[in-house]
Amino acid sequence: MSMSDSWEDKVAAVRHHRDASLQKVSPPLALDALPSPLPLNSQGIPKLLLTPREIEITENYTVKQLLAKLRSRQISVEEVTRAFLRRAAVAQASVNCLTELLWDFAIERARYLDSLPEPQGALFGLPISTKEQHGMRGENVTTNASYVAWIDRKPGSNQIYDILWDAGCVFYARTTQPQTVMHLETNSNIYGRTLNPYNRDLTPGGSSGGESALIGIRGSILGVGGDIGGSIRLPAAHCGIYGFKPTCKRISAGVPGRESILSSYGPMTTDRDAMELFMQTLLAAKPWLVEPSLTFKQWIPYQFDRPLKIAVQWWDGVVKPHPPIIRALTEVAAACKAAGMEVVDWDCDGLQHDKAWEIISSLYWPDGGAEAMGRITGAGEPVLPLTKFIIEEQPSVKRLSIEELWERTEQRDAYRAFYARAWTATGQDGREVDVILGPASFGAATPHDQSRYWGYTSQWNLLDYPGAVFPVTTVDPAQDAKDETYVPKNEQDKFCYELYTPERYKDAPVSLQIIGRRNHDEKVLAALVEIEKALGRP
Amino acid sequence: MSMSDSWEDKVAAVRHHRDASLQKVSPPLALDALPSPLPLNSQGIPKLLLTPREIEITENYTVKQLLAKLRSRQISVEEVTRAFLRRAAVAQASVNCLTELLWDFAIERARYLDSLPEPQGALFGLPISTKEQHGMRGENVTTNASYVAWIDRKPGSNQIYDILWDAGCVFYARTTQPQTVMHLETNSNIYGRTLNPYNRDLTPGGSSGGESALIGIRGSILGVGGDIGGSIRLPAAHCGIYGFKPTCKRISAGVPGRESILSSYGPMTTDRDAMELFMQTLLAAKPWLVEPSLTFKQWIPYQFDRPLKIAVQWWDGVVKPHPPIIRALTEVAAACKAAGMEVVDWDCDGLQHDKAWEIISSLYWPDGGAEAMGRITGAGEPVLPLTKFIIEEQPSVKRLSIEELWERTEQRDAYRAFYARAWTATGQDGREVDVILGPASFGAATPHDQSRYWGYTSQWNLLDYPGAVFPVTTVDPAQDAKDETYVPKNEQDKFCYELYTPERYKDAPVSLQIIGRRNHDEKVLAALVEIEKALGRP
Missing domain, CATH: 3.90.1300.10 (Amidase signature (AS) domain)
Known part of the structure; x- marks a missing residue:
């Protein structure tokens, strides 16, 4: 070459x-x-x-x-x-x-x-x-x-x-x-x-x-x-x-x-x-x-000694999930309750998931995306639409000075501490939430070039929480009709809302996500076992 | 005010x-x-x-x-x-x-x-x-x-x-x-x-x-x-x-x-x-x-199930320790051997401790020290000599761009991996070194304003290794005569060598340091117990 x-x-x-x-x-x-x-x-x-x-x-x-x-x-x-x-x-x-x-x-x-x-x-x-x-x-x-x-x-x-x-x-x-x-x-x-x-x-x-x-x-x-x-x-x-x-x-x-x-x-x-x-x-x-920055900790499978306490994230306060996702959440939550688990809501109002996106999207590209864009344009290849989306169309993305990087990093850590307090607060009744059950995306697989909302996954990257995704159902036009009365709350919500018609998502798998506190990886996979058992998957 | x-x-x-x-x-x-x-x-x-x-x-x-x-x-x-x-x-x-x-x-x-x-x-x-x-x-x-x-x-x-x-x-x-x-x-x-x-x-x-x-x-x-x-x-x-x-x-x-x-x-x-x-x-x-970036790990006291393998760091390849430090190392190493421990050398030739200083001193001040210097001069207070030393007199200290920060961070991580390989290599005989025994400084407490070599401690900060310091002896003019024949290897070595006369360090405590691999905190304190037992401190 x-x-x-x-x-x-x-x-x-x-x-x-x-x-x-x-x-x-x-x-x-x-x-x-x-x-x-x-x-x-x-x-x-x-x-x-x-x-x-x-x-x-x-x-x-x-x-x-x-x-x-x-x-x-x-x-x-x-x-x-x-x-x-x-x-x-x-x-x-x-x-x-x-x-x-x-x-x-x-x-x-x-x-x-x-x-x-x-x-x-x-x-x-x-x-x-x-x-x-x-x-x-x-x-x-x-x-x-x-x-x-x-x-x-x-x-x-x-x-x-x-x-x-x-x-x-x-x-x-x-x-x-x-x-x-x-x-x-x-x-x-x-x-x-x-x-x-x-x-x-x-x-x-x-x-x-x-x-x-x-x-x-x-x-x-x-x-x-x-x-x-x-x-x-x-x-x-x-x-x-x-x-x-x-x-x-x-x-x-x-x-x-x-x-x-x-x-x-x-x-x-x-x-x-x-x-x-x-x-x-x-x-x-x-x-x-070999890589000394890694956590010094074997994998020791977690065993629950009592029924799980699960918090269901019905939405993230920014973008409302599509009907099939809501249905999957409803079905899994019902199965968990029927299996004797405690099921509560994970209320994202006040948890500022939009702010989380502002922080993480900025920290993805502290150079303003210069390195990546330079690598693309330097080679002469076209910049694809979703590259433009994640670099050029995010108001938070800009080249940071060292001081601005410190400030963003401090915001990141403050947000992490803030979210940890919210999780700990679920234990005021003596029983802290074990895991959050939520969407993995606002919807099933999107039509091409339309994946423009990351919040249901990137949130947990910002927090560095472990997350497991598992299949639940598939889009079913008979059950998953569009809610024609819904009024979107913001531009992102509107974009995602307008994407949906059940016909467009024909045969698409519908999955959910289980989230645990940072470093509670073993617990997340153990919770998945319990939740799937409740779904009849032993 | x-x-x-x-x-x-x-x-x-x-x-x-x-x-x-x-x-x-x-x-x-x-x-x-x-x-x-x-x-x-x-x-x-x-x-x-x-x-x-x-x-x-x-x-x-x-x-x-x-x-x-x-x-x-x-x-x-x-x-x-x-x-x-x-x-x-x-x-x-x-x-x-x-x-x-x-x-x-x-x-x-x-x-x-x-x-x-x-x-x-x-x-x-x-x-x-x-x-x-x-x-x-x-x-x-x-x-x-x-x-x-x-x-x-x-x-x-x-x-x-x-x-x-x-x-x-x-x-x-x-x-x-x-x-x-x-x-x-x-x-x-x-x-x-x-x-x-x-x-x-x-x-x-x-x-x-x-x-x-x-x-x-x-x-x-x-x-x-x-x-x-x-x-x-x-x-x-x-x-x-x-x-x-x-x-x-x-x-x-x-x-x-x-x-x-x-x-x-x-x-x-x-x-x-x-x-x-x-x-x-x-x-x-x-x-x-509360602070989710902290390691998720209780403190579980470490128990040795066999005699320790200790590597003695006689010097760091940059600055030769003063005679009382060498004497302390000699005494403690002998006591450990007498107690049945395996004592080997931690050979720093080739381990580039000077490079470690270049990396860490730069990363202390990725803004070139602007924030600290601005805070000092902005208040009108004089800049003290050791402030000048650690910011202005280090060639490595300069304002970094994001790209330069990435590069330095990559050097840091590569150095950490390099050092980890050296530690792992001590296990080729089937028995890896448990801890390093070394100086905590090139000498006992220095005369004022002369603390201009950080290598015996900052090395382990760069590597993020835990370290415990313990008292061994005091400077003894009768035993700790200056080695008048020693020829310093470099400017830093010369500076530290010339500082020493036993009289100057009258009554000064002499201490040593025990170092473990990253996150092996419990092991370091357990090793200290064993080593002090060997010194007759039960």
């Missing part, structure tokens, strides 16, 4: 690399047999292209079940790997979620694992999909994070991926992210737009939207995302899968040198228990010895 | 307030009976001014022993409080360590505690001295942090002092700190210079030098300091007392909005066990619920 190539030339080379990686699929997929145009909902496509055995391997097992089969050698790592490689290729053909399929690399790894006299590692033989932004082991692995300027960049691996590798996993597919990795959708000049596997007219969310789309069609059952404003939880919610954003610094993440707002890596997966397995595996490796 | 008053007028008013607070002492101290000039070593002065009973109360008990007597009501809180109030006044007359004596406030508190039907709180009745910088409860309490510009400032209390208060302590004396609170000595235009209670020609250290001087003459047996570059450990070392700097964010501290380099509050005390009591008391209050 020469310096004088146009950005389009560079992108063409990357796409060629991606497409060539998909040409490796063997036996090749019978893509010509697919209907044209593709159906709105991609969930039926795998069955058209994969063998019954591949369908069985990729659909019939939870992560733990598959691991048990791999560990007992009832099934070879290579057979599992090939099944997921082929299904990932199906996902790519359906929703454009891959940056690269690692055919040879994965099969070589699988054969190595199969050759071991004894299975080794907590993730022995498990195919894990990875976000392109995160880099990876391998001499020739490039990591562009969807910046044209970085097309040839080779930053190398990271601690989390190394621990997963040492635990015996197979990396086999790398997934898309949006320009700047700071959209709640997944669209870039390099890889194009990733689509929702339940409805092509909707986004799979972002920034880990390649993961959510891939996992949402079971081209993967465990992947790694990153979350600084919702980038694990929102795409997981939009694709009907599970996602967990740990408290920052439980496990490694983040851009070196930035600490005003930290990001978290975390699991995205088809099943609940895999999230805890992911965290346990990473923390068993004592990552704080 | 009017805006038009000169800085000298403002200072005169503060000194008047201090002096008036000392006039409250009852019965008054017979200060006229003191020799003039005062002896170089102040340790004999209390016996000239206090009653035998006051001497008994202030000298004969450890913190835990005194607490036991208070809790069992063998002695009243008021009697203990009066004894320490009067001894603190003696300390003030001897070494100028107080900003204020809280006579009425403390006696009122003591009487309240005596009036309780049952003793309450882990620190019931214990007089605790406090650093003026930290503020305190009370409507009329001002907190100037030794800035003339802040003479009328009332920032209020802080979480740690509130927890100590709730645990039943008595606040009775507030102590001095230097201009900017960023000298390793204690001199300001407001309060003048605080002296070492073992030798008036030497510094008690700083910035918590009012505390170390007061506790060094047993005008207090437990006080609170703060440490961002050595400000607990170095003054504790210079005054022959114990001091502990926890890992940051175990307990509350710091200047709001600043996070590049954090500070720690911590205990300074006459005895070892009080440090753990202090930490346990604070963490039992679950401070993370």
Whole structure:
């Protein structure tokens, strides 16, 4: 790649690399047999292209079940790997979620694992999909994070991926992210737009939207995302899968040198228990010895010794959730009550979630976005609408002096203390709220380029609270009629309100979020178990 | 105080307030009976001014022993409080360590505690001295942090002092700190210079030098300091007392909005066990619920299940310690070996402690020191030599742009990871080093205005490692002759080398420091117990 190539030339080379990686699929997929145009909902496509055995391997097992089969050698790592490689290729053909399929690399790894006299590692033989932004082991692995300027960049691996590798996993597919990795959708000049596997007219969310789309069609059952404003939880919610954003610094993440707002890596997966397995595996490796800023604390599963006290966040005081979200909250709250839990309201009036957005959006870009915008425009690639939204259209975003950064940071910490007091105040009756149950977004997966309200996820990034997302239902026009009488409270509320008609959101998954106090990660996942039990999911 | 008053007028008013607070002492101290000039070593002065009973109360008990007597009501809180109030006044007359004596406030508190039907709180009745910088409860309490510009400032209390208060302590004396609170000595235009209670020609250290001087003459047996570059450990070392700097964010501290380099509050005390009591008391209050950035972790005392592996830091590769420090290291290392511990060297060659100083000194002042210098010069007060040293004379200190701050922060984190790897590498034989035993300073307490090398403490602030300081011996001209053949390795080494003659350091305490990995606070204090046992201090 020469310096004088146009950005389009560079992108063409990357796409060629991606497409060539998909040409490796063997036996090749019978893509010509697919209907044209593709159906709105991609969930039926795998069955058209994969063998019954591949369908069985990729659909019939939870992560733990598959691991048990791999560990007992009832099934070879290579057979599992090939099944997921082929299904990932199906996902790519359906929703454009891959940056690269690692055919040879994965099969070589699988054969190595199969050759071991004894299975080794907590993730022995498990195919894990990875976000392109995160880099990876391998001499020739490039990591562009969807910046044209970085097309040839080779930053190398990271601690989390190394621990997963040492635990015996197979990396086999790398997934898309949006320009700047700071959209709640997944669209870039390099890889194009990733689509929702339940409805092509909707986004799979972002920034880990390649993961959510891939996992949402079971081209993967465990992947790694990153979350600084919702980038694990929102795409997981939009694709009907599970996602967990740990408290920052439980496990490694983040851009070196930035600490005003930290990001978290975390699991995205088809099943609940895999999230805890992911965290346990990473923390068993004592990552704080290598990256000393990490919290010095093993993962010790939490056990409730009495029924939960849950606070339901019906809305955040800024944007009213769409009818399907309200219905999901109502249903889950009722199930929790029926199971004997105490259910109260999380009243956001007075909690200033709008102010939280002002603080966090400013701290995302203390340089006013100069670095990111310079990287984009310097490479000649177009600035996408959601990049403009998150940098240029936020009044809070501007270059800060050191003193202004201090002031913003002080506001951040004061807001965190303020919110902590509100949480503690729920214990005045002797029983503090265990977790908040709330939306993961104002609605189900949005139509493309319309993800312009981050509040239901970014709020918890500002507070650094752990959050888990889980699927509840799907949009149902019969039950989820638009409230035609509602009068929006502000411009953002109006924008989101006007987006909604049940027909537009056809088949879209509806998910909710469970939030705990900072560093109460184990408690959040334990609460999810209790809440899902109340929903009849043991 | 009017805006038009000169800085000298403002200072005169503060000194008047201090002096008036000392006039409250009852019965008054017979200060006229003191020799003039005062002896170089102040340790004999209390016996000239206090009653035998006051001497008994202030000298004969450890913190835990005194607490036991208070809790069992063998002695009243008021009697203990009066004894320490009067001894603190003696300390003030001897070494100028107080900003204020809280006579009425403390006696009122003591009487309240005596009036309780049952003793309450882990620190019931214990007089605790406090650093003026930290503020305190009370409507009329001002907190100037030794800035003339802040003479009328009332920032209020802080979480740690509130927890100590709730645990039943008595606040009775507030102590001095230097201009900017960023000298390793204690001199300001407001309060003048605080002296070492073992030798008036030497510094008690700083910035918590009012505390170390007061506790060094047993005008207090437990006080609170703060440490961002050595400000607990170095003054504790210079005054022959114990001091502990926890890992940051175990307990509350710091200047709001600043996070590049954090500070720690911590205990300074006459005895070892009080440090753990202090930490346990604070963490039992679950401070993370109020200040959510704090680490979510109780204090769980560490138990060694085998003999320690200790690495001795003979020097830091930059400045060679003075002979008494080397002797102390030699003696303690020999005692540890004799007790069955494994003793290895902590070789700093290649560990770039000079680079660590470059990073941390820059991150102390990302605004180039503009805020602090503006506060000083704006009030018209003179800039003291050690203020010039730490801001103007450090080539690394300059105003940073956001991008430069990111770069420095990245260097900080890379250095931390680099150092962690070095520590982990000590475990290649299957047994990682438990703690580092090293100097707390290049020498004993320095002559005034000469504390111009921070490396033996600031190194561990940069790394955010916990550190405890303990007394070992005193400078002994017979054993600690200057090495006349030594050839300094660099300018800093030369400066420190030339400072030393055994005569200059007459009677000065010699202390050492124990360092643990980040967040291994409990282990550091447990190691101190083992090491002191090896020294015959059970």
